Amino acid sequence: MPFEPPDVLLLGPGPSPTSEAVRRAQAAPLLGHLDPSFLGLLDQVQQQLRALFGTQNRFTLPIAGTGTAGMEAVVANCVEPGDRVVVGVHGVFGQRMAEALRRTGAQVVEVRADFGASLDPAAIAAAVAAAPTAALAVVHAETSTGVLTDLEPLAAIARSAGALFLLDCVTSLAGMPLELDRLGVDAAFSGTQKCLSAPPGLSPVTLSERALAKSAARAQRPPFYFDAALLTGYFGADRAYHHTAPVSMIYALAAALDEVAAEGLPSRADRHRRVAASLRAGLPHLGLQALVPAAQATPMLTTICYPAGVDDKAFRARLRQHHGIEVGGGLGTLAGKVFRVGLMGHGARLENVTTALGAFGLAIEQQGREVDTEGAIRAALVAHDG
Numbered sequence: 001m002p003f004e005p006p007d008v009l010l011l012g013p014g015p016s017p018t019s020e021a022v023r024r025a026q027a028a029p030l031l032g033h034l035d036p037s038f039l040g041l042l043d044q045v046q047q048q049l050r051a052l053f054g055t056q057n058r059f060t061l062p063i064a065g066t067g068t069a070g071m072e073a074v075v076a077n078c079v080e081p082g083d084r085v086v087v088g089v090h091g092v093f094g095q096r097m098a099e100a101l102r103r104t105g106a107q108v109v110e111v112r113a114d115f116g117a118s119l120d121p122a123a124i125a126a127a128v129a130a131a132p133t134a135a136l137a138v139v140h141a142e143t144s145t146g147v148l149t150d151l152e153p154l155a156a157i158a159r160s161a162g163a164l165f166l167l168d169c170v171t172s173l174a175g176m177p178l179e180l181d182r183l184g185v186d187a188a189f190s191g192t193q194k195c196l197s198a199p200p201g202l203s204p205v206t207l208s209e210r211a212l213a214k215s216a217a218r219a220q221r222p223p224f225y226f227d228a229a230l231l232t233g234y235f236g237a238d239r240a241y242h243h244t245a246p247v248s249m250i251y252a253l254a255a256a257l258d259e260v261a262a263e264g265l266p267s268r269a270d271r272h273r274r275v276a277a278s279l280r281a282g283l284p285h286l287g288l289q290a291l292v293p294a295a296q297a298t299p300m301l302t303t304i305c306y307p308a309g310v311d312d313k314a315f316r317a318r319l320r321q322h323h324g325i326e327v328g329g330g331l332g333t334l335a336g337k338v339f340r341v342g343l344m345g346h347g348a349r350l351e352n353v354t355t356a357l358g359a360f361g362l363a364i365e366q367q368g369r370e371v372d373t374e375g376a377i378r379a380a381l382v383a384h385d386g
């Protein structure tokens with residue numbers, strides 16, 4: 001018997017729910033990865049990804065692997081042993097990038113902020129100015145905390161130092177407009193399971209000409225799987241075999257990209273903003289508080305602090321077992337203190353907010369606290385309207 005997954009509403013940090021069209025696309029019969037029809041689809045996917053990233057970069061393609069594979073591809077091509085790289089670290093994914101950079105032999109300088117706080121551009125500027133710096137790396141939407149990084153000042157710092165600007169866009173891509181070319185971002189990676197609402201397994205990556213030049217000039221070739229020159233051989237005009245492209249995953253991504261194009265990125269971004277505001281409006285009625293003020297927060301993921309006495313494990317277990325809802329737990333220093341609600345892509349809908357607030361209210365009540373669940377739902381509906 002094939003596995004039949006239970007019905008779970010995915011309101012965690014990813015994967016997000018997929019549409020039926022995306023699931024159907026993934027189940028279509030296979031084509032060869034060098035079949036002309038499939039190659040046409042690949043071209044279309046690359047073009048649509050350029051639009052979402054806000055770039056003309058010829059090297060814009062889905063790496064076979066999750067967001068972490070995209071991160072490894074960026075690191076492997078843009079950094080070499082001995083390079084000084086400044087990394088903004090204010091969450092688990094900044095830590096991950098710093099660790100990946102250290103493993104390539106880079107000299108990593110971490111500029112830290114508390115989990116839940118924003119990075120300080122003045123501290124980053126000082127770190128970059130302290131010595132010749134090859135690259136500056138930050139996370140745009142830090143999914144472990146829900147903090148959105150203001151890219152404008154950081155892009156200016158990287159530009160004036162002549163450093164490559166490397167960006168984790170795993171959670172922001174397709175949930176808000178990105179303008180990588182305007183900002184001068186040299187390399188970015190994302191994932192398919194967040195605001196794109198495709199299954200996990202692909203990582204859209206884009207590299208500027210400057211990043212490609214750095215890759216070509218490395219003393220040692222990058223690892224075979226992530227070598228930008230070899231990947232260009234397949235995704236570019238040559239169509240040379242490099243690896244067997246994950247055909248079904250590309251079908252699903254193409255369908256997800258079509259849905260984004262049909263909705264339009266500005267409308268999609270607006271939808272994410274409005275449902276996040278609705279969720280926030282309901283929280284005080286349940287004795288809950290967002291970790292990050294709305295002005296600094298990611299619209300696609302909201303980190304919520306537990307009131308004293310509410311047990312994280314029991315709360316999340318109740319949501320999953322009684323209400324069929326998945327939310328995320330806290331990571332790193334926030335473990336046990338917060339839970340994380342993703343309203344991403346296909347999941348960013350008002351009905352999911354009201355369902356979630358209703359279930360949160362019941363799960364908190366179950367732990368002996370009084371809440372106004374009806375008031376929370378009413379506030380969410382009013383906020384969405386206004």
Ligand SMILES: Cc1ncc(COP(=O)(O)O)c(C=O)c1O
Nearest residue numbers: 066067068093141143170171191
């Ligand atoms: C901001 C950020 N970066 C990187 C990753 C790693 O992506 P993946 O889990 O797809 O490898 C994630 C995953 O949640 C993320 O949220």
